[in-house]
Structures are given as structure tokens and as C-alpha cells.
Amino acid sequence: MTTTELGPRQIEDAAIEYVIGREREQGRTARDTRGTGVGDLLSGDRVIVVKACGTSSRGHELWLEPSHYVAARGEPDGFWLYLVENVAQGDPAHFRLIRLGEDRLQELLERAREQRFWTVPVPVRVYDEVAREG
Known part of the structure; x- marks a missing residue:
């Protein structure tokens, strides 16, 4: 059996659809x-x-946008962070959902660290040129 791995946008879309389905179940x-x-x-x-x-987020740090951090701190009962794991393999039957909210999320946010970084785009054209150069 051949498994096709999903790209970043497909992973995000699959996770969103999965959560919508799980919320419906609730x-x-x-x-x-x-x-x-x-x-x-x-x-x-x-x-x-x-x-x-x-794959898994076990032991990894999660990045939150500043607006999400502020919202989570301002609405501790209404803001939830859902981790959908194992999405790249493509089969929702093998996804794992971890829900973080309320006191558990607030406990994690107490240890959050603000970081500043720059993102550097690498357009497909540049990537392809450099890859050909070896």
C-alpha cells in the first residue's frame, strides 16, 4: 500500500475538517x-x-500568534488550543486530537516565552535554482 503524504496547506485543511467533525460529535x-x-x-x-x-507534538514548543496569546489570556474559559497530530500520513482514522483549554492551557501559558524572529521567504524559483546548482 502506498501512502501519499500531505503538504502544509493540505495538513492544515485536513486538521480543520477533522476538528469540525469531532466538535459535531460533541x-x-x-x-x-x-x-x-x-x-x-x-x-x-x-x-x-x-x-x-x-507527526507528534510531544515535547515540542507550540507557536501562538500574539493575538491568540492575548485572546487566550483574556478569555481563559472560552479559548481552546487543539493539537491535531499525525496528519501528514493522510488518514483521519490515525489522527490524534489533544484539547488544551481552561486551567491546563492557562498553566502552559504561564511558562510561555515571547520571541522575536524574522521569516525569510525562499521562493520556488530561487529554491529550484539553488537546488540545480547542487
Whole structure:
């Protein structure tokens, strides 16, 4: 059996769809709010940020956008961080969902560190040129 691994956008979309389905199982109706600045999903009284992991997030740090950090600290009962793991392999039957919210999330946020960094784009054209050069 050949497994096709998913790319970054496909991983994100698969994780979002998976969480929407899991929220439905819990009796909540989640809707995609990506790009609105509110989080990734609104589900009942929850603002959910979904972190899609290709494999496992065990022992790793999670990056939160500043607006998400502020929202999580300001609405400790209504802000949730959902980790969807093992997404790159493509089969939702093998995904794992870890929900962090309320006191557990606040405990983790107490140890959060603000960092500043620069992202450097590497356009496909440049990547391909450099890769050909060896």
C-alpha cells in the first residue's frame, strides 16, 4: 500500500475538517473562521486555534500568534488550543486530537516565552535554482 503524504496547506485543511467533525460529535457546531483574526474555528462558546502536526507534538514548543496569546489570556474559559497530530500520513482514522483549554492551557501559558524572529521567504524559483546548482 502506498501512502501519499500531505503538504502544509493540505495538513492544515485536513486538521480543520477533522476538528469540525469531532466538535459535531460533541454536540457543537464549529465553523471555519481562519483569516478573520478570531481563531481558526468558532464552536459554541469556544474560540479554537488548531495546530496541525505532521507527526507528534510531544515535547515540542507550540507557536501562538500574539493575538491568540492575548485572546487566550483574556478569555481563559472560552479559548481552546487543539493539537491535531499525525496528519501528514493522510488518514483521519490515525489522527490524534489533544484539547488544551481552561486551567491546563492557562498553566502552559504561564511558562510561555515571547520571541522575536524574522521569516525569510525562499521562493520556488530561487529554491529550484539553488537546488540545480547542487
